[in-house]
Amino acid sequence: MADKVMTPDEVAGRLRSGMTVGIGGWGSRRKPMALVRALLRSEVTDLTVVSYGGPDVGLLAAAGRIRRLVAPFATLDSIPLEPNFRAARESGALELTELDEAMFMWGLHAAANRLPFLPVRAGLGSDVMRVNPELRTVRSPYADGEEFVAVPALRLDAALVHLNRADRHGNAQYLGPDPYFDDLFCEAADTAYVSCEAIVETAELTRTAAPQTLLVSRHAVTGVVETPGGAHFTSCVPDYGRDEPFQKLYASTPWPEFSGRFLSGAGEEDYQSAVRAWHKEQQ
Numbered sequence: 001m002a003d004k005v006m007t008p009d010e011v012a013g014r015l016r017s018g019m020t021v022g023i024g025g026w027g028s029r030r031k032p033m034a035l036v037r038a039l040l041r042s043e044v045t046d047l048t049v050v051s052y053g054g055p056d057v058g059l060l061a062a063a064g065r066i067r068r069l070v071a072p073f074a075t076l077d078s079i080p081l082e083p084n085f086r087a088a089r090e091s092g093a094l095e096l097t098e099l100d101e102a103m104f105m106w107g108l109h110a111a112a113n114r115l116p117f118l119p120v121r122a123g124l125g126s127d128v129m130r131v132n133p134e135l136r137t138v139r140s141p142y143a144d145g146e147e148f149v150a151v152p153a154l155r156l157d158a159a160l161v162h163l164n165r166a167d168r169h170g171n172a173q174y175l176g177p178d179p180y181f182d183d184l185f186c187e188a189a190d191t192a193y194v195s196c197e198a199i200v201e202t203a204e205l206t207r208t209a210a211p212q213t214l215l216v217s218r219h220a221v222t223g224v225v226e227t228p229g230g231a232h233f234t235s236c237v238p239d240y241g242r243d244e245p246f247q248k249l250y251a252s253t254p255w256p257e258f259s260g261r262f263l264s265g266a267g268e269e270d271y272q273s274a275v276r277a278w279h280k281e282q283q
Helices: 008-014 033-041 055-062 083-090 101-112 127-131 182-187 244-252 255-262 268-281
Strands: 020-023 047-051 066-071 095-098 117-120 136-139 147-152 156-166 189-199 223-226
Touching (some): 008 223, 033 189, 055 066, 101 182
Parallel strands (some): 047 066
């Protein structure tokens, strides 16, 4: 089996301006932040980002890398609205396709199954149809004749996800309370990159956890990146919780100041070192 181990910057080097990139996780939970930071160190821009949005969206929006965002929300969880997303949206810096959470999920399902769309009830009778006039409805061809929203497939050029553990071949495991649809992001994409807290032997993935935690299969994965702390400052339960003090700093600090101190280094270790230095200052 192929060894798919890569670095964060090698992943970013595979991405191109204008791509549609799906980012896994949910809000400020288990986001592939090390991969997002690597993307910020690259020259890639003009992206369509597909995400249950959190600080991944905020960082990329603040840096001017997003042309269009497809999302049901953009939140930091303990801070309801992602501040850099809000600033970008209010200034008109990005286009927004806002979908209901269920519509978003079924769009990923459609893409994962290589279907052009899937019919759903979600969205009918709501303003989702008004703010997305390009959406269409379909009627059941059977006796019921029921009307549904035809949710278009959310096809991705690339997916970025973060899980707790993976092997060198691309099998990846979550150990927290929720899969956050990371498997759908990978299946919906032409290429998928998994960062993880630790790369382990394949046998270790099933030795201490239930088989159903093996969320992502190697057939859908292009590259694997070992990045301890790679979801920071979002949570990666049970390895660590959300770094709430640092998240508050992020949400309250002007972008030039935040990015200058924490995101101007040459690599992920520079970011982690800057975070440790900041925490030490708070003691």
